[in-house]
Amino acid sequence: MAGRENAGSRSGDVERAILEAARDLLAEKGLQGLSMRTVAERVGVSATAIYHYFENKEELVERVVQQGFLRFGEYIEQAMRAHSRGSLERVRAVGEAYLQFALENHAYFRVLFNLQRPHPHAIEDLPEGGGYGLLRQAVVDAMDSGAMRTVDPDLMVMYLWSLTHGLLMISLACQLEHCPEFRATPEARTPLEMFHAFGPLVREGVLGAAAATAGAAASDRAAGEE
Amino acid sequence: MAGRENAGSRSGDVERAILEAARDLLAEKGLQGLSMRTVAERVGVSATAIYHYFENKEELVERVVQQGFLRFGEYIEQAMRAHSRGSLERVRAVGEAYLQFALENHAYFRVLFNLQRPHPHAIEDLPEGGGYGLLRQAVVDAMDSGAMRTVDPDLMVMYLWSLTHGLLMISLACQLEHCPEFRATPEARTPLEMFHAFGPLVREGVLGAAAATAGAAASDRAAGEE
DNA sequence: CAATCGACTTAACGGCGTTAAGTTAACGGC
DNA sequence: GCCGTTAACTTAACGCCGTTAAGTCGATTG
Structure with missing residues (x-):
C-alpha cells in the first residue's frame, strides 16, 4: 500500500490529505501560492502523485472550491x-x-x-x-x-x-x-x-418613499431640459 | 541607437511598441497570454530588453491598464x-x-x-x-x-x-x-x-411606488411572526 | 509462482518571470 | 582623435511552475 512514513494510511486517505493541504494553501497563500509541489510537500508525497487522484491542477482547485x-x-x-x-x-x-x-x-x-x-x-x-x-x-x-x-x-x-x-x-x-x-x-x-x-x-428606491411620484415627475422635467 | 531591423526607430519608440504589443496581447489572450517573451517577440527584441523600460511585468501591465x-x-x-x-x-x-x-x-x-x-x-x-x-x-x-x-x-x-x-x-x-x-x-x-x-x-424600490408605506408595514408584520 | 496492477517515484520538458554578465554603438570632455 | 561613460540592448542562466514519461515496488490474483 501507499504510506511509508505515515503509518495509519488507508484507502482515500491521501486524496483527502491532498484536498486538505490544497484547501489550507488556498486560504493561506491564494491561488498563486497553491502549487502542485507545495501541496505535495505538505502531504509528504511527490508532486506527480497528485495526478493519480486529480487530472490536473484545475480539477484539484475545482474540487477544493466545491467542498468549500x-x-x-x-x-x-x-x-x-x-x-x-x-x-x-x-x-x-x-x-x-x-x-x-x-x-x-x-x-x-x-x-x-x-x-x-x-x-x-x-x-x-x-x-x-x-x-x-x-x-x-x-x-x-x-x-x-x-x-x-x-x-x-x-x-x-x-x-x-x-x-x-x-x-x-x-x-x-x-x-x-x-x-x-x-x-x-x-x-x-x-x-x-x-x-x-x-x-x-x-x-x-432612490426617489424616496414620500417624494416618489413628485420625484419621478421632477426627473422627467429635468431630463427634457437639455 | 537601438533598432537594427526596424530602421525608423526613435527614442521612446521601443517603449511605445512594447506597450502596444502588451495591450494587444492582453486583449487577445488575456493576462495569461501576456508573457514577457511573447511581448518581446512581437516587438522584435529580447524579453529582458523590456526590463529597461519597465521594472517588471506588474508595472508593464499596470501601465497598459492605465492607458486603457x-x-x-x-x-x-x-x-x-x-x-x-x-x-x-x-x-x-x-x-x-x-x-x-x-x-x-x-x-x-x-x-x-x-x-x-x-x-x-x-x-x-x-x-x-x-x-x-x-x-x-x-x-x-x-x-x-x-x-x-x-x-x-x-x-x-x-x-x-x-x-x-x-x-x-x-x-x-x-x-x-x-x-x-x-x-x-x-x-x-x-x-x-x-x-x-x-x-x-x-x-x-422593491416595495413599489404605490404600495410603499403599506408594503413596509406588511413586511414589518411578517418579520415579527416567527 | 508468475503476471498484473495500483500507488507511487525520479527525471525531464517546455514555459514562466527575473537576474547577471557581456556587447555594442553613441556621446561628451579633453 | 581618442577615451571613459552610458544607454540600449544581447545571451545565458536560475528557480519556479504545470505536466508527461518511464520506472519501481509491494500487494493481489489467477
Whole structure:
C-alpha cells in the first residue's frame, strides 16, 4: 500500500490529505501560492502523485472550491429560517448571509469569480445554484405575500444579486482594508454595515418613499431640459 | 541607437511598441497570454530588453491598464453631457456608460478587478477615481434638484456602484455568454438590457411606488411572526 | 509462482518571470 | 582623435511552475 512514513494510511486517505493541504494553501497563500509541489510537500508525497487522484491542477482547485461551498447552501438556509416565509426580512437575510459567507470564505469566491481563467468553473454546478434558487424562492414568497412588488422574479433576483455581489467584489478588490471608499461615509464602514445601510434605498428606491411620484415627475422635467 | 531591423526607430519608440504589443496581447489572450517573451517577440527584441523600460511585468501591465482607462473618464463625461444637470437620467447615464465601457474594454477590467493578485493596483489612481467622482457629482446634483432623495451621497454612490459593478462582474464571470441566468428572464437578456430593466426597481424600490408605506408595514408584520 | 496492477517515484520538458554578465554603438570632455 | 561613460540592448542562466514519461515496488490474483 501507499504510506511509508505515515503509518495509519488507508484507502482515500491521501486524496483527502491532498484536498486538505490544497484547501489550507488556498486560504493561506491564494491561488498563486497553491502549487502542485507545495501541496505535495505538505502531504509528504511527490508532486506527480497528485495526478493519480486529480487530472490536473484545475480539477484539484475545482474540487477544493466545491467542498468549500458545501456549507454555503446550509449557511443561507439557516439565515432564512430566522425569518418568516414571505417576509422582506427573509430576502434581506439571504443577501446578508451571502455577503457574510463570502467574506469569511473569500478564498473560494476569489477563485470562483476570478476573471482571468479562460474556462470558468461552472458557477451553476454549486449546490442550490450558488444560492440563486434559495433567493428566488424567498423573492417569490415575498411577492405572493405582498411584502414585495410583483415583477419578474428573475429580474428581482438579478437586481438583488447584482447589488450584493457588487458590494462583495468591491470589498474583495479593495482587500477589505485600505479602501478609501469605505471611509468616505462616516457610519457604515464595513461591507456588512454598508449592506444594511442600503436597506432604505432598496426598499423605497432612490426617489424616496414620500417624494416618489413628485420625484419621478421632477426627473422627467429635468431630463427634457437639455 | 537601438533598432537594427526596424530602421525608423526613435527614442521612446521601443517603449511605445512594447506597450502596444502588451495591450494587444492582453486583449487577445488575456493576462495569461501576456508573457514577457511573447511581448518581446512581437516587438522584435529580447524579453529582458523590456526590463529597461519597465521594472517588471506588474508595472508593464499596470501601465497598459492605465492607458486603457485614459478614455474612461472622457467616455463617462460624454454620456453625462447628454442629460441635464441634476436629472436622474444623468445618474443613470453614468452607470450605463460604466457598464458599456467595461464590456467593450473588459480586458482592462479583468485585470483591475482581478481577485488573485496580492497587491492590487490602486483602483483610485485611475483618472476621476475610476468614475467615482463623476458619479458622486451627478448624485449630489440630483439631490440638490430634488430628483433624488437626500441621503449621504457616498452611501448613494456605493449603492449605485455596487449594483452596476455587480451586474458587470456577473456578466464577465459568465463570459458574456452561456450564462443561464441571462436567459432566465425573457425580456432583458444582455447586461445592458438588464441594467435598463433595473430602472423601476432602483427608482421606486422593491416595495413599489404605490404600495410603499403599506408594503413596509406588511413586511414589518411578517418579520415579527416567527 | 508468475503476471498484473495500483500507488507511487525520479527525471525531464517546455514555459514562466527575473537576474547577471557581456556587447555594442553613441556621446561628451579633453 | 581618442577615451571613459552610458544607454540600449544581447545571451545565458536560475528557480519556479504545470505536466508527461518511464520506472519501481509491494500487494493481489489467477
